[in-house]
Amino acid sequence: MVKQAARQTQRILSSSSLDRSFKWPDVFDVPKFSVDVEYRLRQGNLLCLRDGTCLKVTKELKHDILEKLAETIYAFKAYPEKEDFEAVAKALVQTHPCLKESGSSSGWNGWKNSLKFKMGNYRTKMRQIGRVDVTVNGGKRGRYTANADPSHKGIKKPRKGEFNFLPEFPEGGDDHNLEEVRQVLVNEMMKTKPNGSLVKKEMDLTFALLRKEVVQNKPAISHMLHRWPALFTESQVCITPECLKKTYVSL
Structure with a gap:
């Protein structure tokens, strides 16, 4: 059984389950948009530089811009903070001055607010396709769940400095075959000298x-020690790989 699970590991789970590989950037780089959007922004920027005229942003254009920004933000984190939205909105109007808002003191406050709403919609879309870092917060109070918890209560999201808070399973992985691999780990840790x-x-x-169990079940330490004995070894704690998988810097 152990050998069979090990072979299955090699065949199906050929890649690590680490999901997000990069921390939030010190300086946010505005992504490239579609060819049509880039053309319209380029023309708008030229006009803005020539006589200070801002671009009249249509509903369609705004949607395309926000959708791409939300996709880029989500690659770093599913639940951005206030300062993250501000950084993205500021970078957007600095990169494309034609998008600056004439009625705003900052020139980008409206974009920041629009991004916040767009990220909420984008998380809903990701939840519908089964992304675990947002489905874990599903079932909140809504139109058809009036007795559930409020949508803002008990949100499971990374603390500051964390990433890979709740990563996707590796390709081909599910609860069943990952549980078999976990059992291989337990058996290996029973040896006098584990590999x-x-x-x-x-x-x-x-x-x-492991992260799914921790985030969803909040198990006791004794339970974790029983199921994940390798987690408490010297090679997996403190400044070692297990810690670095969750955070950007070593402790």
């Missing part, structure tokens, strides 16, 4: 399952 490279590899592969 360090095997333990590290299997911990990487099962990281998404």
Whole structure:
């Protein structure tokens, strides 16, 4: 059974379950938009530089811009903070001055507010396709769930400095085959001298399952020690890989 699970690991779970690989940037780079949007922005920027005229942003153009920005933001984090929205909105009007808002003291406050609403819609879309970092917060109070918790209460999201808070399972992975890999880990840790490279590899592969248990179930330490004995070894704690998978910097 153990050998079979190990072979299955090699065949199905060929990549690590780490999901987000980059921290939020110090300076947000505005992404490239579609060819049509880029053309309209380029023409608008030229006109703005020539006589200070701002572009009249149509509903369609605004939608395309916000959609691309939301997609880019989500690649870093599903639940941006206030300062993140401000950084993106500011970068947008600096990169494309024709989008500056004439009625705003900052020139980008309206874009910031629009981004906040767009991210909410984008999370809904990601929830519908099953992204676990947002489905974990599904079932909140809404039109058809009046007795559920308020949408703002008990949101499970990364603390500041965390990433890979709740990553997707590796390609081909599910609860069943990842549980088999976890059992391989448990059996390996029962040995007098566990294979360090095997333990590290299997911990990487099962990281998404581990995080799912921690975030959704909030288990006791004793329970975690029983199910994930390798997590408490010297090679997996403090400034080592297990910590670095969740945070941007070592502790």
